[in-house]
Amino acid sequence: MEPNWDDMKIFLAVAREESLSAAGRLLKLDPATVGRRVARLEQALDAPLFAKSPQGYVLTEAGERLMAHAQKAEEAVRAASGAMAGLAGTLSGQIRIGAPDGCANYLLPQVCARICDANPDLDIQILALPRIINLSRREADMAVTVSAPTAGQLLVQKISDYKLHMVATRNYLESHPPIKTVAGLKGHRMIGYIPDMIFDRELDYLNDLGIERVALASNSVSVQLRQVTLGTGVCVAHDFTLPFHPELRKILTDQVSLTRSFHLVRHQGDQRNERLNRFAEALTRGIREEIARLEAAAAS
Template identity: 80%
Template structure:
């Protein structure tokens, strides 16, 4: 028996959320109904699609095979919906963006707010995760990344460069030995990412400075900046975050100045979706403008 699209939608939701209740919330149907639909699909295919574990619902080998076909079917349905949609000057519906913590906290709120102001019927969801967003499983419609992915059928475009510098509070600097050079950082408490949770080599800033110990660590940029703002140590900060933390002062600017880039990553199958193309254009321009504005405010 050929699976119908409604059952396939339920299957994909459970595969992504790994939970009947989470899939039910996503689809806005009762979890018991989700379970019955999955059972019906398994019966029609005469194959178990999930195993229940402590982590939730995990795909079996048969489920993994069906997932590949389900994603292709979903892509085709999305393309059809985009092709049939009536042209409109305004965007509508729901779009989910994945982004690293710094971008999600300090850039996307302003950028997405302006896009929503111009498109009142558009719902934007920001998925801030300390890891790479899995676009192949449709965790998001598009993602902002620091490194440009090289594998998978993806559309990748560079959005903009951004700057980073060492920062600390004036109070911390007054109460601790002077920071004259990179070599003197060893005598200070360094704040940064949890070393074994750095998901992108471009985020491993401190190792390039010869820092071998991170005394205060978090996988969240926001937590790191809160810690340094309280006078707890020194960290590397995005320049675009500094207007939100006026107590922070750049240090060793002539010796440490890092440049990284944001990229917008999308499903290759969405390249003919005019609605997502327009949103991607607005998002990219908004991020460029916001980085430029905030970095200008953060200049000495």
């Protein structure tokens, strides 16, 4: 008996999740069914594909060999599906985007809403995580990142630069000593990332400014901005978030003006997927335009 594509999908899920229960949740199957299907595939191939370890299900040598072929088969199926979907006038189906929460909260909602307006049969899922999205495990179809990855078989496209400045509320600035220099920030309560949870070197703003203590810290941009809008301190904020928080004022603009970049990262095997290509084009254009619109509003 030769393995079928359904069994290969289950094999891929177990290999990526390293657990029958996690694979079952992903596939909407109970773990016992997943285990039986894996056993059936091993019987069909006459080889053990997984070894059980304290860490979970680990690929055997035979499993590693099958993994390479299964991924190619998956890419071929996705490419064929995307090519057929791309023939239609509008996009349909489901697409999941991973993004850091600043982008996910302040850019993607309006960008994705406009894409959905133009494609009524399209479902978009935004995965907002304060960490790097794992595309190899198919957590998402594509991801917005701050740093361009250099490892792995990935398609990387720069979307746009964006700017950041130090901010605080008017009330905070009026009720605390004047902030005239970066060195003077040390006398103020700083709001920023939890130092040991910064997942991208590009986000370590405060350390770059020589600020060691972060009195109010969160791994979420949204939480940081909520804290600063309460008048509790000073933080670094994306300019594109400022139109949503009119109570915030930029400070030290002549001394602190940071520029970072967003990149779109995709599976290399998806470059022939016309559906995802069209979506990626709409997404990058939308993010670029939204950053320009919001930064212009923040400067006015």
